[in-house]
Amino acid sequence: RSLRIGLIPGDGIGREVIPAGKKIIESLPSSLGLSFSFVDLDAGFDCFKRTGAALPDKTVETLKKECDGALFGAVRYAPHLPSNDPSNHHPTNTNPPQSSPSTKVAGYSSPIVAMRKSLSLYANVRPCKTVLSPTFPSPTKTPIDLVIVRENTEDLYVKEEKTYPDPSDPTGKAQIAEAIKRISSKASWRIADIAGQIALRRDKMRKASGAEVSHTKSGMVTITHKSNVLSQTDGLFRSTAREALSQPHFNALKIEEQIVDSMVYKLFLQPEYYDVIVAPNLYGDLLSDGSAALVGSLGLVPSANVGEGIIIGEPCHGSAPDIEGKGIANPIATIRSVGVMLEFMDLPEAAEVIYKAVDANIAEGRLVTPDLGGRATTEEVTNDIIRRM
Amino acid sequence: RSLRIGLIPGDGIGREVIPAGKKIIESLPSSLGLSFSFVDLDAGFDCFKRTGAALPDKTVETLKKECDGALFGAVRYAPHLPSNDPSNHHPTNTNPPQSSPSTKVAGYSSPIVAMRKSLSLYANVRPCKTVLSPTFPSPTKTPIDLVIVRENTEDLYVKEEKTYPDPSDPTGKAQIAEAIKRISSKASWRIADIAGQIALRRDKMRKASGAEVSHTKSGMVTITHKSNVLSQTDGLFRSTAREALSQPHFNALKIEEQIVDSMVYKLFLQPEYYDVIVAPNLYGDLLSDGSAALVGSLGLVPSANVGEGIIIGEPCHGSAPDIEGKGIANPIATIRSVGVMLEFMDLPEAAEVIYKAVDANIAEGRLVTPDLGGRATTEEVTNDIIRRM
Numbered sequence: 057r058s059l060r061i062g063l064i065p066g067d068g069i070g071r072e073v074i075p076a077g078k079k080i081i082e083s084l085p086s087s088l089g090l091s092f093s094f095v096d097l098d099a100g101f102d103c104f105k106r107t108g109a110a111l112p113d114k115t116v117e118t119l120k121k122e123c124d125g126a127l128f129g130a131v132r133y134a135p136h137l138p139s140n141d142p143s144n145h146h147p148t149n150t151n152p153p154q155s156s157p158s159t160k161v162a163g164y165s166s167p168i169v170a171m172r173k174s175l176s177l178y179a180n181v182r183p184c185k186t187v188l189s190p191t192f193p194s195p196t197k198t199p200i201d202l203v204i205v206r207e208n209t210e211d212l213y214v215k216e217e218k219t220y221p222d223p224s225d226p227t228g229k230a231q232i233a234e235a236i237k238r239i240s241s242k243a244s245w246r247i248a249d250i251a252g253q254i255a256l257r258r259d260k261m262r263k264a265s266g267a268e269v270s271h272t273k274s275g276m277v278t279i280t281h282k283s284n285v286l287s288q289t290d291g292l293f294r295s296t297a298r299e300a301l302s303q304p305h306f307n308a309l310k311i312e313e314q315i316v317d318s319m320v321y322k323l324f325l326q327p328e329y330y331d332v333i334v335a336p337n338l339y340g341d342l343l344s345d346g347s348a349a350l351v352g353s354l355g356l357v358p359s360a361n362v363g364e365g366i367i368i369g370e371p372c373h374g375s376a377p378d379i380e381g382k383g384i385a386n387p388i389a390t391i392r393s394v395g396v397m398l399e400f401m402d403l404p405e406a407a408e409v410i411y412k413a414v415d416a417n418i419a420e421g422r423l424v425t426p427d428l429g430g431r432a433t434t435e436e437v438t439n440d441i442i443r444r445m
Numbered sequence: 446r447s448l449r450i451g452l453i454p455g456d457g458i459g460r461e462v463i464p465a466g467k468k469i470i471e472s473l474p475s476s477l478g479l480s481f482s483f484v485d486l487d488a489g490f491d492c493f494k495r496t497g498a499a500l501p502d503k504t505v506e507t508l509k510k511e512c513d514g515a516l517f518g519a520v521r522y523a524p525h526l527p528s529n530d531p532s533n534h535h536p537t538n539t540n541p542p543q544s545s546p547s548t549k550v551a552g553y554s555s556p557i558v559a560m561r562k563s564l565s566l567y568a569n570v571r572p573c574k575t576v577l578s579p580t581f582p583s584p585t586k587t588p589i590d591l592v593i594v595r596e597n598t599e600d601l602y603v604k605e606e607k608t609y610p611d612p613s614d615p616t617g618k619a620q621i622a623e624a625i626k627r628i629s630s631k632a633s634w635r636i637a638d639i640a641g642q643i644a645l646r647r648d649k650m651r652k653a654s655g656a657e658v659s660h661t662k663s664g665m666v667t668i669t670h671k672s673n674v675l676s677q678t679d680g681l682f683r684s685t686a687r688e689a690l691s692q693p694h695f696n697a698l699k700i701e702e703q704i705v706d707s708m709v710y711k712l713f714l715q716p717e718y719y720d721v722i723v724a725p726n727l728y729g730d731l732l733s734d735g736s737a738a739l740v741g742s743l744g745l746v747p748s749a750n751v752g753e754g755i756i757i758g759e760p761c762h763g764s765a766p767d768i769e770g771k772g773i774a775n776p777i778a779t780i781r782s783v784g785v786m787l788e789f790m791d792l793p794e795a796a797e798v799i800y801k802a803v804d805a806n807i808a809e810g811r812l813v814t815p816d817l818g819g820r821a822t823t824e825e826v827t828n829d830i831i832r833r834m
């Protein structure tokens with residue numbers, strides 16, 4: 057099988073981790089019978105400065121027409137806002153970075169939301185699994201192994217906003233802004249359905265690997281919403297997801313639901329309970345950052361943007377301006393994203409090869425980057441993982 | 446000074462903890478020169494079944510006309526939804542309760558949002574402080590002491606929703622629902638301003654008590670938003686809050702901002718860094734549940750609903766149908782809510798008396814409820830705290 061992969065490094069450490077991802081793909085054992093070709097694609101803040109577009113049409117077109125998969129690194133997003141990127145910072149650092157460069161550049165905003173929409177990447181899949189490491193203690197007592205399945209196209213991310221003068225203010229200075237939160241039964245069904253499929257696949261993989269399966273983990277999907285306040289929008293998400301997950305082929309799954317504020321509470325206190333969590337876009341955004349914290353570093357957490365066509369792997373961290381150019385960015389989030397991308401291309405064996413090599417690298421703890429308590433460079437980590445594949 | 450306090454027990458364990466709160470108020474040392482009278486008020490699900498209204502007009506009127514403060518217990522909210530109430534469950538319980546009684550009762554929904562709006566309780570203030578207890582280990586390595594200041598009147602809580610057929614579906618079955626997220630500069634200014642005042646007061650109290658003040662904690666407000674996606678609504682919240690907090694009387698404060706997904710990440714990994722966090726309604730809802738998890742139990746976390754008139758203290762937990770009637774509900778969230786209520790009535794000395802007695806009860810750990818690893822009843826805990834006042 058011959059696969060074409062788009063490479064979109066973006067900004068900052070995106071340019072350091074995407075080459076690592078490419079090397080990993082090139083090093084997959086030939087026994088898998090796969091051959092890969094690559095195409096370099098442009099996006100992000102530097103691209104915007106050079107070309108005037110954060111997401112050039114050519115990038116979207118090439119992804120649509122030529123590529124089976126892609127790796128997206130990271131992009132600077134709104135340069136006047138505080139950095140959204142706590143990755144690659146040791147969690148015990150008590151003085152987290154607060155702002156990215158303050159050059160506000162008119163017209164620029166992160167192309168990531170636009171890319172997800174223009175390619176109909178309707179699901180953002182974010183697996184969070186505790187690493188067993190001698191150098192990096194887990195923040196949670198019990199290991200966790202869960203996936204956030206985040207709806208990726210609607211909710212408040214439709215970005216339909218308006219602003220008008222506040223009629224209650226006679227001076228005319230006060231303002232009111234409104235945004236639309238849109239939830240459709242179509243998108244809710246689709247995301248719940250894929251969450252169910254992921255839960256079934258995880259169960260199969262767990263059983264195949266002979267992993268200990270706790271009684272709560274024979275395949276479970278937790279539907280998250282706030283329908284006690286948003287009875288129509290989140291109510292539609294909830295009832296549609298329930299319906300999708302009551303299809304006969306999901307009979308083996310345990311289906312639960314959890315109001316999103318309680319979900320945050322339980323995610324902190326009993327994260328080991330959860331398997332697959334399905335959520336509308338915004339809650340999914342928050343829950344996946346929360347889950348990343350539970351494994352200790354965004355530098356470890358992969359994701360895949362999944363749609364009807366192309367699958368785009370994407371590390372959960374950002375462009376990390378503070379460590380850019382130092383060659384010490386943790387490549388593991390990207391390398392694992394290669395794995396998740398391959399899983400969704402129906403290549404679970406190839407994904408397993410990568411996951412196992414990453415686990416072995418972390419378990420030894422000799423060649424790991426500073427965020428995991430080591431001194432290795434991005435390249436040394438990548439080569440160590442390749443050696444183990 | 447003579448104060449009239451409304452008592453709104455509501456449903457479930459609300460009826461067990463509100464009497465505890467009342468007893469605490471009655472036991473305040475006479476040296477404070479305060480006298481209290483009480484009025485019992487109705488609200489909640491049982492009230493709805495009896496009277497047809499979850500929040501009778503009489504309750505609102507009496508609160509408005511007669512009361513300086515009130516204590517609100519807990520109400521059952523949407524009986525067909527899963528319980529939103531993980532309080533009073535030991536955090537190591539791996540099988541959390543999933544649903545409240547399934548009797549769906551048409552027309553009922555929690556009166557709490559309506560109450561906040563009808564009394565213009567524009568701020569929901571939720572202090573979260575680690576307890577030092579021999580029976581109940583802190584979930585965080587470092588003790589935390591932060592306050593979530595949540596806007597309480599707008600955002601998606603305006604509950605303006607509509608549903609229509611999905612035009613892309615020829616069968617006419619698919620639906621789309623929309624909700625409005627509304628943010629005003631007025632409400633954003635007001636909430637940021639009170640957050641600033643709270644930060645100043647906390648700093649003063651810390652200094653007065655001779656507490657060790659870390660370099661990050663000379664009074665700090667962190668503004669939370671998602672303006673990288675919601676540039677108008679959250680953008681308005683952000684810029685207005687920045688403006689409010691740059692008033693000269695806030696000069697001593699450190700003002701930071703944090704995108705909300707990063708905020709969730711950091712709340713898990715570096716919660717000890719934060720002091721006052723100000724947020725729009727929905728993010729505030731999620732962040733306060735997250736913070737409650739960091740102190741280990743919703744049964745410990747108080748809140749106050751603050752407006753221009755009355756102050757309403759309210760434990761953060763819900764009605765806990767599973768332990769209702771057993772007399773083992775932890776009264777501490779309510780007792781601390783009495784403290785927060787008194788603080789906002791400008792009675793910090795009275796509040797201190799209560800906080801110290803609660804801390805002493807927990808520090809000894811002899812008379813604590815099951816959620817804290819003890820065997821005491823609600824009444825025994827309350828009496829022990831009163832003995833220490």
Ligand SMILES: CC(C)[C@H](C(=O)O)[C@@H](O)C(=O)O
Binds near residue numbers: 673
């Ligand atoms: C950068 C931002 C627009 C994005 C999002 O909110 O989706 C990011 O937080 C993410 O989770 O990928």
Ligand SMILES: CC(C)[C@H](C(=O)O)[C@@H](O)C(=O)O
Binds near residue numbers: 284285317529
């Ligand atoms: C019960 C619910 C409507 C409420 C809210 O969302 O505000 C609750 O979660 C809270 O935090 O007080």
